[in-house]
Amino acid sequence: METEPVRISEALRALGAAVQSSGVSGAVWFKESSPRNLRSRDFLVPSGALRKSFPDGEVPQDLVNKLMSLNSPGMPCIHNCLQNDAGLIIQLDRPAVFQRVLTDISPYLKPVPLDLCSEHGTVILNCTPLHSCKSLNELKLSHLRAALVADHLTEVLRLRGVRVHLIPEVHSQEIKSFLHQLRIFWPSVSDIPSFRETISAFKTSLKESVHTDYKDTDHSEDTEQILFNMHLKSFVEEQNLAQQGYDPNLDAFLVNEEDLEQLAWVHKCVQETHEEAANCTILHVVSCEEEFHQQKLDLLWRILDPSAEGITQKHLICGQVKVLNPSSPISCSQYFHIRKSQMQEASVMKYGESVQGNRWDEIITCLASAAVKFEMMSTAHRSQVTLDLEDSSITTKGTKSGAFVMYNCARLATMFESYTSAVQKGLYPEFPRAAELNYSTLKEEGEWLLLFNYIMPFPEVLAQSATISLASPGIRVTANTEAEPLPHLFGVMFPRLQLMRAIQSVLHSALSTLHILPLNQI
Structure with a gap:
């Protein structure tokens, strides 16, 4: 034990x-x-x-x-x-706890093992804003927030062993490139798949549905054209769905080609995962502006596709993104460019003219990406995010800022690099095995705080991040030192370094769930 x-x-x-x-x-x-x-x-x-x-x-x-x-x-x-x-x-018994935790840190870098796979099976994660965005100019800040949430959920669910399939595949090269700057590696395609047969079958079903007022479909190439007028209220009543959390005002739905194309993506993914889909859930990550429309699409798919009956659909809603005192609407690319420029200026002020070249560009891009992710993700996903784009809002002093976290990543990396260099110069001995260290020297208040409040709870934090109540009623879900080189001080230094090594490992593991690359130096 x-x-x-x-x-x-x-x-x-x-x-x-x-x-x-x-x-x-x-x-x-x-x-x-x-x-x-x-x-x-x-x-x-x-x-x-x-x-x-x-x-x-x-x-x-x-x-x-x-x-x-x-x-x-x-x-x-x-x-x-x-x-x-x-x-x-x-x-x-704190020395004993230090010993047990720091001797082998690896179990504390992954979620607490729970039988979550059998509960969730396969998750089809549908980032709904990506369906309607054909170019980067159409990608709103609220859409970006939904994409960041979806990307993070994908990572933590996969850490738990859940099979996750992502839709839609991105076609726009500029959206793909922009997401890559943020280290969001969403699936992409060079050519949009043809859903002609599926959409044709959907149209045939809608013509025959008792919930449809049929419209002319001769000009179906126009995605904005209204194809059908659906009456959803009667379907909700017929299927006893009123208690599932659907908006009571849902009724008339003017269906166009783009709506059917989005459902075709869902249908395609369900068919491709047919062998896994015995216990399948579709998780729609939706910006709040599109919540009402996504509920309509949810119901429309239930009407159209017999396979939908045995599949749970859940909606995770992302709140608004508000910019303080904007002179004009701010696009996603402008937002990222502003943060990158601010990181560039801050780096030049701190490090001078040496801030140039490809290496520094990578560092500044990484800092800007971290700043964006921490701003968008540090607020509960259902709540509004307020962005302050002024220069004064960027700091390494606020513990919740991406710049602060990345700065401390670099400090830890530099500390261990300095230790390794000192070992090579013969100033320090080689690092002992973790099990051989005397952890009774760790008596400082801050040392226990780091272990008890951050390292030990981290597996449960990861587990809670991946625990989405997909089986709960309703359609909505919510997703939460180095001492001087004197021999008599080595007994204190090595346990502290091992503690810092554990902190570094936990920090890197946490950043990986956000696809943030830790910095080795700034």
Whole structure:
């Protein structure tokens, strides 16, 4: 059991089970996170809950003994358990926890293993704004936000082993190139697939549908022309879909060629994944301006395609993107260019005329990409994002900014590069094996904060990122040091370096879910 990765969730589960097995209900454990509270405890049942759970508010000694002796896979070692004014507290054996975590960091770089694949099977991820955008000028900021969310979801779902298929394939070369600057490698095609047969079959079905007012389709090459007038309310009532979260005002739907083409993409992907589709979900990532229209398309596909009946459709809505005080509407390419120019200016101010050449252009593009992603992704996807494009909004001091994160990536890389160089010069010995280090030297408050608040919870953060309630009712879902070279200090330096190495690994793993390339230097 000592070799099992330490899990915060397992600690909370085991502590809760121990209390409940003693016949106590309503006592909930909390993980501490603030520096002040972590000075004296790691887990807590508040005193108020104890007074409700125990007649005199006193915790029996046999329960304390049971908690002290807990030993299960993933459960960290306990140093102390006692009751004080705050409540019932647990303090972990911190040197032992440092030892277990830092000896092998690899389990903390991936999601907590859950049987999520059997729950979700295959996910067809439909980034709906990409259907209607034929050129980069048509790609709005809200569309870009949806694409970033879709790209991130793809990565975290695949980390969990979920099979993900992306639609539509991008045809516009300029959109493809723009997305590549942001390291969004969305599928693309040189020629738009022909959906003539599928769309023809859809039109035949619509002509015969009781929910359709038939219109003339002789000029179907015009994608804006109205082909059919659908009445969706009767279908919603017929299928008992009113409680699924569809807008109650859904009824008239003026169907055009572009609508049928979007459904043809969905139909094609479902057919291609037929063997996997026994447990298939279609996740539509939608900008809020297009939410109402996407609900219509959802219902239209149910009417048109018999295969839709056994497939779950969910809608993940991305909120508006607002620019503060714009002199004119800001396009996606303008937004990226502004951020890149600001990163260029900031780099020149810091590093002077050396900021030139291909290497610096790569660094600045990477910084701009990180800035865009952190701005767009640091707000809950359903909420509005507000962009401040002034120069003063770019800083390396705000902990939520992309520039800050990338700057610290580079600092960590430089630190390890300096250590390696010092080893080569004979100033430092080779790094010992992680299991041989004395982790009892890690006594600083900040060291425990890094381990307990960031490294240990990271697998569960990744798991929560990939846990979309696809089986929930309704159509909507939501997706959340180096010391001086003196021999007597090596015993302190090496454990700290190992901690920093773990932080660097976790940071790189987190950035990879956003397809952000960590910088080695700035």
